[in-house]
Every structure is written in C-alpha cells, then in structure tokens.
Amino acid sequence: MTFPKPSFSEAEPVAAPLKPIQAPAESLPPAEEPRASRFSELGRHSRAAAAAILPPAVTLLVLMVLWQVAAGDSYTGVPSPLRIWTESKDLITDPFFDRGGVDKGLFWHVLTSLSRVGVGFSLSAVCGVLLGVLIGANLWAHRGLDPIFQVLRTVPPLAWLPISLAAFQQAQPSALFVIFITSIWPIIINTAVGVRNIPDDYRNVARVLRLSPTEYFFKILLPATTPYIFTGLRIGIGMSWLAIVASEMLLGGVGVGFFIWDQYNSGRISDIVVALAWVGLTGFFLDRIVALAGRIVSRGSALS
Amino acid sequence: MAKAYLSIEGVGVTFQKGSARSEVLRDINLQVDQGEFVSIIGHSGCGKSTLLNVVAGLIPVTTGAVILDREAVEAPGPERAVVFQIHSLLPWLSVRENVSLAVDKVFRGVKSDAERKAWTEHNLDLVKMTHAMDKRPSEISGGMKQRVGIARALAMQPKVLLLDEPFGALDALTRAHLQDSVMEIQATLKNTVLMITHDVDEAVLLSDRIVMMTNGPRATIGHILQPDLERPRDRLGLAESPAYMHARAAVIEFLYARRAA
Numbered sequence A: 001m002t003f004p005k006p007s008f009s010e011a012e013p014v015a016a017p018l019k020p021i022q023a024p025a026e027s028l029p030p031a032e033e034p035r036a037s038r039f040s041e042l043g044r045h046s047r048a049a050a051a052a053i054l055p056p057a058v059t060l061l062v063l064m065v066l067w068q069v070a071a072g073d074s075y076t077g078v079p080s081p082l083r084i085w086t087e088s089k090d091l092i093t094d095p096f097f098d099r100g101g102v103d104k105g106l107f108w109h110v111l112t113s114l115s116r117v118g119v120g121f122s123l124s125a126v127c128g129v130l131l132g133v134l135i136g137a138n139l140w141a142h143r144g145l146d147p148i149f150q151v152l153r154t155v156p157p158l159a160w161l162p163i164s165l166a167a168f169q170q171a172q173p174s175a176l177f178v179i180f181i182t183s184i185w186p187i188i189i190n191t192a193v194g195v196r197n198i199p200d201d202y203r204n205v206a207r208v209l210r211l212s213p214t215e216y217f218f219k220i221l222l223p224a225t226t227p228y229i230f231t232g233l234r235i236g237i238g239m240s241w242l243a244i245v246a247s248e249m250l251l252g253g254v255g256v257g258f259f260i261w262d263q264y265n266s267g268r269i270s271d272i273v274v275a276l277a278w279v280g281l282t283g284f285f286l287d288r289i290v291a292l293a294g295r296i297v298s299r300g301s302a303l304s
Numbered sequence B: 001m002a003k004a005y006l007s008i009e010g011v012g013v014t015f016q017k018g019s020a021r022s023e024v025l026r027d028i029n030l031q032v033d034q035g036e037f038v039s040i041i042g043h044s045g046c047g048k049s050t051l052l053n054v055v056a057g058l059i060p061v062t063t064g065a066v067i068l069d070r071e072a073v074e075a076p077g078p079e080r081a082v083v084f085q086i087h088s089l090l091p092w093l094s095v096r097e098n099v100s101l102a103v104d105k106v107f108r109g110v111k112s113d114a115e116r117k118a119w120t121e122h123n124l125d126l127v128k129m130t131h132a133m134d135k136r137p138s139e140i141s142g143g144m145k146q147r148v149g150i151a152r153a154l155a156m157q158p159k160v161l162l163l164d165e166p167f168g169a170l171d172a173l174t175r176a177h178l179q180d181s182v183m184e185i186q187a188t189l190k191n192t193v194l195m196i197t198h199d200v201d202e203a204v205l206l207s208d209r210i211v212m213m214t215n216g217p218r219a220t221i222g223h224i225l226q227p228d229l230e231r232p233r234d235r236l237g238l239a240e241s242p243a244y245m246h247a248r249a250a251v252i253e254f255l256y257a258r259r260a261a
Helices: A009-015 A018-026 A032-071 A081-087 A089-093 A106-137 A139-152 A157-168 A171-196 A200-208 A213-251 A256-265 A269-297 B048-056 B095-107 B113-126 B142-155 B172-189 B200-206 B242-257
Strands: B006-017 B020-032 B037-041 B063-068 B160-164 B192-197 B209-213 B221-225
Touching: A032 A081, A081 A089, A081 A269, A089 A269, A106 A139, A106 A171, A106 A213, A106 A256, A106 A269, A139 A171, A157 A171, A157 A213, A171 A213, A200 A213, A213 A256, A213 A269, A256 A269, B006 B048, B020 B048, B020 B221, B037 B048, B037 B200, B048 B063, B048 B160, B048 B192, B095 B113, B095 B142, B113 B142, B142 B160, B142 B172, B172 B200, B192 B200, B200 B242, B209 B242, B221 B242
Parallel strands: B037 B192, B037 B209, B160 B192
Antiparallel strands: B006 B020, B006 B063, B209 B221
C-alpha cells in the first residue's frame, strides 16, 4: 500500500505573512495606547463596581420601605426604620462614646467581643489544625478520635457554657472556652479531609525525592491541605461569632451580646436592631478576612 | 556473562487485602542495558504500571528482586526518577520551584546555590520550558506540565528514567511533539529509559526493545520485540518504512490476535 506523500510546502507561504501582521501591534507608539486603555479601564471598573453595589442597595431600600409600611407607627413590637433612627440616633452616629461602666458605644462592645473571638479562635485554629493533621495522617488516631469528634461537634455552643462555668468559675475563660469548643470541629474535620485527599502523585514525588518527615510536612502536606484548612477556618470563625454573642448574653459584663440583652431588659428595641446590624456586618467582615487570608496564603491556587 | 545495568529477576507481585489475594505479576525477567530505551506495552489492567512502580521502589516485590547498577532496589529514590501521568506537579509552586525542589534535595551539599540554580534552568532549557519558569502549573498546558515533569526527573540525574504513560492524557499533536523531544534528549544524554505505554506507534517509534505483557491477573512478559530501525528516527520517514510497518503489525498482532489465548 502506497499513499502519495502529502506535501506541506504550499502551506508555508500562508504562515509566513503572519509575522509582519503581528509585529506592529508590539511596536505601537506607547504615548497613545496607555491613555486610551486607562480610560476604558476606568469605565470598566466603575461599571463593575456599580454592578456589585447597585443591586444590594436597591434591595435594601425596597426592604426598608416594606418594613416601614409593615411596622407603621405602632409603639409596641418591632419599631419601624424611621423610629429606630429617631430613637437610636446617638447610638448610630457615635459608636465611640464611653461614659464608663457598660455605658459605651457599640464599637467598644464589638471590640470586646472580637478580642474574645480573637483569642478563642486562635487557640482553636492551632489545636484544630494539629489534631486534623493527626487524624488525617494516622489511621489509628482517625479510628479512635473521629467517632468521638463526630458526636461532640453536634453539641450546641450554649450547651457547653454551664460546664465551662463550672470548670473555670469565671466569665472570661468560660466565654473563651465556648468559642474554642464551638469553632474547633470544622477546623479539625476539614483539615483531616484535606490530609486524606493529598493526591498519591504528590506522596510518590515525596517518596522518590526521599523527603524527610519534616520536609514532607512543610513542603507537601501543609501547602496541599491549605485550601481545606481555610474552608474549616471560615466555617469556624462564623460559628465562633455565633457562639460569642449568645454566650455574652448569659455571662454579662461588656460585649455586644450583653449589650443586646441589656437593651432588651430596658425595653430599647431600637438599640437592639442597631446592634444586630453591627453583629451582622462584623460577622461578614470576619468571613471575608479569613477568605482573603486563605487566598493570599494559598497563592490564589485554592478556595473555589 | 556480565550482569545487565538494570535487571528484573523473577519478580512477582501479590496484593493482599484482608483475606483476598490477587496475584498481579508473576515471574517477570528483564535485562536492560545502560542507555537502552525499553517500553512496556499491554492492555489496561495488565499490571504494567505495577511493574514500573516496583522498579521505582514504590511497590515492594513479593518474590524476586530488582537490581540496578549492582544494587538491589528496596525503596524509592532519585536515582530512579519517575515521570508520573499528568498532575504530579505541585500546584502551589512555580515551574522553576517544582524543579528546584528536586534539585535542592538531590544536590544539597554537592552543588553550590548558584550551581543548583543553573542546573535547574539547564534542565528546563532541555525541555524548552525556560519561557514559563515563573508560571504556576495551572497557567500552562498539559503538554507543558509534562515537559516540566520530565525536566524534574532529568534534573535528578537518574540512573534510570521511568516514564509512566507520560503522554497518555495529551492530544495527538502535543504527544508527537513530546515524543520527538524525548527522543532528542535521550539521543544526547543516553539515558536508560523504561516507559509504560498503551500506544503502539509510540512504542515502536521510541524504543530499542518493546516488552509485551500478557493480560492479567498473573501477567508476565509475553514477547519482546526489537524494532529494526536506525537512529535518529524521523516520524515522517518511518511512516512508510517496511521495518516500522512490520514492528507495528507485530505488536498489534500480539495485543489483539493473541488476546484470547
């Protein structure tokens, strides 16, 4: 069987003129081009910003109007947005006042709650990652600990509080413990899943290179698990924010949870609505900060 | 008779899972000379990847032994570098860092920092990847990833280079380019290469000898073919060469006609 040998010589002249066409694009006079692109880029950015901000702003406005109509002018139940503004104007416009005791602006209450979350969550992040690596890497640790963790993680945050108070006898460490015990489970579980999901290929590369256990931990295991760890941290920080507000209601002192309970006892529902907005926005930013940290640490390759 | 450079002697592999035993490989004997390019071809599931992993030291033998340069293979090591099927680059490292991870580990204390850096770049240059050294694996194509994988393996200066279906996941054109690159590199560096493949043309084009495996379980070597082709080989010229056709037909005949036996 003999086929005629295909000839490609005719194709070549077609390919040749491609170069001169491409060349001018690279050697355009630089003066014109950047200005034009800067303008169009500005336009593109402002359009993108509008697309991100406008829809939620419009939705918020519509909800406010509906709320205003639904709440009306009644002086019982949930106040309308306009009444919240007139009743809690001080609280909204000046979050930084401090008249001593617990009579402080919302900023200080949130800051106290945040500092508790900061300490409790840092502890649970460190312990959670270490325990997660242990049960992810070691079959016996997994068999021994995983069932216990699966049961404990379903215990609601506030159910830990009485035990915690009994153990520590003080409000501050009890609050920290509740945050710790609430946020550690998703961190442990996600880290363990990440460790177990390290592709065999990466393990084999490490074995061929004869990486030591320490090198394996820092060069393969930790970076490969980073996306999972940050998923756990994101869930964990959200849960610890839930836990702190609830536990402060019971513990008293300073903190946004206590503030809400205190205002309820004095019948200032408007102030509670303002505090809720603070709680929500703070939780939102906490989540974003952890997500951003994850993107930076995993160098953009993770967190989908 | 002098021992061969790489010698697979009576190797058998049996996996045991609970009480279930499955004998994957039985009585494999193969001698590979220094600088020789040997491919192993067979149907999926015949255990050819297992055999490669045994030579790499990633899977222990149940019976027999693998001897490389007068030393028994007992564990994985950089003198038997493996180019895995795609996706074995570490995605959080750049192309350069993926190679330098290997270079730094293998040549620490032997080469200076500057020498190691130059060696990393030299190997990336061999596979023509210097233009993308600072990109991440997610930013380059599958063919480029495999080039980097080859550079990483070559950079370890292995005694034997193990290729585990290195081009299997690539499209036909990219595969042809990479095959040409591998031929070129092997002609220059005279590496000893053991390659797993299921592509008949690839086996005939690249190999000095083609090892054909019988179907598993209990797979063993069915036949060894030595294509009678001069080097350097040229893909276009070979397409009509009778020796090439003959070798190709022989492999296909083994794989398909004797399959039932």
